Amino acid sequence: MANSIYLDNQATTPLDPAVLEVMLPFLTSKFGNPHSASHAYGWETEAAIDVARAQVSSLIKAQEPNEIYFTSGATEANNLAIKGTMQAYGRERPHMVTVNTEHKCVLETMRYCESMGFSLTVVPVNAKGLVEIDSLEKAITNKTAIVSVMAVQNEIGTIQDIKTIATLAHSKGALFHTDAAQGFGKIPLDVQDMTIDLMSISGHKIYGPKGVGALYVKKGVRLVSQIHGGTQEDGLRAGTQAPALCAGLGMAASLAETSMITEHTRIRHLQETLLNALINLYPPLVVNGSLDERWVGNLNISFPGINGDRLIANLRAIALSSGSACSSGSATGSFVLKALDLPKELISSSLRLGIGRFTTEEDIQIAIEHFKSALEKLGKL
Numbered sequence: 109m110a111n112s113i114y115l116d117n118q119a120t121t122p123l124d125p126a127v128l129e130v131m132l133p134f135l136t137s138k139f140g141n142p143h144s145a146s147h148a149y150g151w152e153t154e155a156a157i158d159v160a161r162a163q164v165s166s167l168i169k170a171q172e173p174n175e176i177y178f179t180s181g182a183t184e185a186n187n188l189a190i191k192g193t194m195q196a197y198g199r200e201r202p203h204m205v206t207v208n209t210e211h212k213c214v215l216e217t218m219r220y221c222e223s224m225g226f227s228l229t230v231v232p233v234n235a236k237g238l239v240e241i242d243s244l245e246k247a248i249t250n251k252t253a254i255v256s257v258m259a260v261q262n263e264i265g266t267i268q269d270i271k272t273i274a275t276l277a278h279s280k281g282a283l284f285h286t287d288a289a290q291g292f293g294k295i296p297l298d299v300q301d302m303t304i305d306l307m308s309i310s311g312h313k314i315y316g317p318k319g320v321g322a323l324y325v326k327k328g329v330r331l332v333s334q335i336h337g338g339t340q341e342d343g344l345r346a347g348t349q350a351p352a353l354c355a356g357l358g359m360a361a362s363l364a365e366t367s368m369i370t371e372h373t374r375i376r377h378l379q380e381t382l383l384n385a386l387i388n389l390y391p392p393l394v395v396n397g398s399l400d401e402r403w404v405g406n407l408n409i410s411f412p413g414i415n416g417d418r419l420i421a422n423l424r425a426i427a428l429s430s431g432s433a434c435s436s437g438s439a440t441g442s443f444v445l446k447a448l449d450l451p452k453e454l455i456s457s458s459l460r461l462g463i464g465r466f467t468t469e470e471d472i473q474i475a476i477e478h479f480k481s482a483l484e485k486l487g488k489l
């Protein structure tokens with residue numbers, strides 16, 4: 109939208125022009141079904157999907173590209189990982205473990221499995237938004253089939269200690285799954301080094317298209333398919349593959365791989381500039397969640413003493429997310445911030461600012477000016 113500064117990169121990201129470029133031929137002339145094995149129309153789209161699988165595989169350092177299964181997004185990948193695991197292993201191991209700040213598509217999928225007769229332990233996070241290893245250790249038993257802990261939290265940006273948690277899950281014989289929708293392409297996620305068994309990713313959080321994602325499934329892990337039909341994706345996910353979307357996700361992964369380190373430094377600088385300026389304007393400001401263990405593109409902040417709705421009403425020129433309602437979809441406030449045990453006042457005055465690849469220094473300066481005039485209007489400067 110014209111004249112609006114986009115700081116909602118956790119909700120979704122704009123498509124990178126280089127991603128659009130690789131997608132376009134598959135929306136026009138290269139329209140073949142990748143499963144049409146008898147002619148060139150099929151071969152060229154099949155080849156594009158192979159390239160995309162290799163690009164995603166390279167970013168997460170999978171052992172083989174065929175450990176990547178394309179889905180419609182991270183929601184579907186999470187469903188496949190959790191339901192697929194419980195249907196494959198749940199008879200011997202009927203228990204699941206997750207954390208109370210997971211995305212709804214993990215929590216609700218686990219609750220669905222619970223309604224089907226499996227048992228669930230939801231471990232709380234501490235005040236910084238991090239899960240305590242001791243609490244997890246107590247929760248995981250020799251009946252646990254899957255431990256699911258997200259890599260980067262979508263509202264507060266906190267990064268969990270995935271390698272330690274995966275090792276803990278394995279020590280009790282459980283599989284480890286991570287919802288990496290917000291971490292994939294932003295922080296290094298090496299599935300072999302971190303011993304991840306299952307990892308969900310999404311295209312539209314990394315400047316790729318919406319409607320595509322993938323599940324990494326470590327070789328040897330058995331999953332029961334959730335979409336039945338043809339033999340696409342090695343029989344694990346039926347349905348004609350979407351060459352344009354897969355090619356877009358592959359290119360997005362490739363761009364993220366080459367720019368990850370420089371982008372981290374650049375975005376960290378923008379985050380610090382914005383945070384320092386906002387603290388100068390309003391010293392009581394509080395950062396929600398650990399500032400150290402955090403994806404640098406995320407700032408979840410509260411303005412104690414200010415009515416959150418009034419602040420947002422005065423910040424319409426910035427596309428941001430309100431931690432008090434929109435991001436949680438609940439009128440009673442974010443369940444994630446509640447999980448951190450924050451006082452009501454901090455929850456109701458919280459905002460999430462998401463800095464991304466296309467955020468410029470100028471955008472940050474303009475955003476600071478908007479905050480300044482909003483605080484002035486509210487008589488807080």
Ligand SMILES: Cc1ncc(COP(=O)(O)O)c(C=O)c1O
Pocket residue numbers: 118119180181182183184211213258260261262287288289290309310311312320321
């Ligand atoms: C942590 C997390 N998991 C899962 C999802 C769902 O991803 P998708 O939109 O690809 O289904 C999101 C998107 O908001 C997310 O932030």
